[in-house]
Amino acid sequence: MGRQAVLLRSIRGIHQGAVWLCVLLALGLGPCHARAEIFKYQDARGRMVFTDHLLAGRQYRLLWRSGVGSPRGKRHRYRARMDTRNSYRNRGRFEPIIRRVAKKVRISPELLHAVIQAESAYDPRARSAKGAMGLMQLMPATAKRYGVRNVWDPEQNLEGGARYLRDLLKLFKNDLRLAVAAYNAGESAVQRNGNRIPPYPETRGYVRKVLRNFLAERKQRASARASSRS
Numbered sequence: 001m002g003r004q005a006v007l008l009r010s011i012r013g014i015h016q017g018a019v020w021l022c023v024l025l026a027l028g029l030g031p032c033h034a035r036a037e038i039f040k041y042q043d044a045r046g047r048m049v050f051t052d053h054l055l056a057g058r059q060y061r062l063l064w065r066s067g068v069g070s071p072r073g074k075r076h077r078y079r080a081r082m083d084t085r086n087s088y089r090n091r092g093r094f095e096p097i098i099r100r101v102a103k104k105v106r107i108s109p110e111l112l113h114a115v116i117q118a119e120s121a122y123d124p125r126a127r128s129a130k131g132a133m134g135l136m137q138l139m140p141a142t143a144k145r146y147g148v149r150n151v152w153d154p155e156q157n158l159e160g161g162a163r164y165l166r167d168l169l170k171l172f173k174n175d176l177r178l179a180v181a182a183y184n185a186g187e188s189a190v191q192r193n194g195n196r197i198p199p200y201p202e203t204r205g206y207v208r209k210v211l212r213n214f215l216a217e218r219k220q221r222a223s224a225r226a227s228s229r230s
Contacts (some may be wrong), residue, residue, distance in 0.1 A: 019020060025146060080129040090122035094135065097155050105162040107169075111176075115183065116211035118206060124154045136161025163186055180210045 090111075098116075102109035119137040120126035132139050134157035143151045148160035165183055172178035172187075172195065181197040182190045185205040189198045197207055 078127055078129055078131045079094050080127060081123075082126040083123050084121040086123070087117075087121045090124070094122060094124075094154060094158075097158060101155065101158045101162050105159065107162050107166045108214075110217035111165070111214055112158065113159070113217045114210045115165065115180070115214045116158075118209045124152065124157070133157070134161075136164075138164075176214075177207055177211065180207050 004121050005027060016106075038211050093214060094116075098112050099109050102112055114123055119132075120135050120141050122135065126133050126135070126137065127139060130139070133143075133151045135154055136157050138151055138157055138160050140151075141202075143157075143160055146160040146163050150162075153192045165179065168179040168182045169176070172182065172190070177197060178190055178195060181203050185198050185200060185203045189200075190196070193199070197204060210227055
């Protein structure tokens with residue numbers, strides 16, 4: 001999906017259904033899309049902007065989502081929230097916890113960083129329209145499965161997500177691509193597709209994003225090590 005935004009100057013006198021149709025068509029979203037989202041934010045001049053992607057420094061509200069696994073006409077129970085404005089500061093704030101949890105669970109801290117960047121942009125209060133919560137975007141069932149009592153507690157959330165990710169790596173014999181795909185779409189979705197990445201645009205994009213983040217994290221760590229030796 002191309003990254004696009006629509007500036008809505010005025011909707012007075014226009015039927016709400018017509019407004020949505022205009023927004024969908026302008027963003028290039030329609031019935032043929034397997035998955036799509038529309039977010040809304042207000043720019044510095046007070047104008048309403050609709051977009052199909054997130055940008056740092058904006059407070060968004062998810063208005064609409066379609067996609068695989070979402071029955072037609074069914075509304076999600078939760079209002080999505082993700083504040084990306086404090087990502088850099090929160091990264092430093094949670095760095096010691098990430099290192100501690102990674103050591104405890106025996107998983108790469110770079111992988112945790114890569115997943116957190118993709119899932120919540122380090123916003124501990126992030127929530128998806130489907131109800132996933134916190135830094136690692138744990139669903140209630142996953143939180144319960146891993147004994148997370150307070151999903152909004154950053155360390156508990158991190159440990160639950162890290163343990164789930166570790167178990168997925170074991171399940172898929174350390175195939176990072178499949179483990180990351182399963183974290184997004186569920187292990188059963190990967191297994192149903194013959195232990196391959198499910199053909200969902202969201203999941204495939206998610207895998208590419210996490211792997212890109214992971215490689216960048218490893219490169220950054222290697223550079224820091226080299227600098228410390230010199």
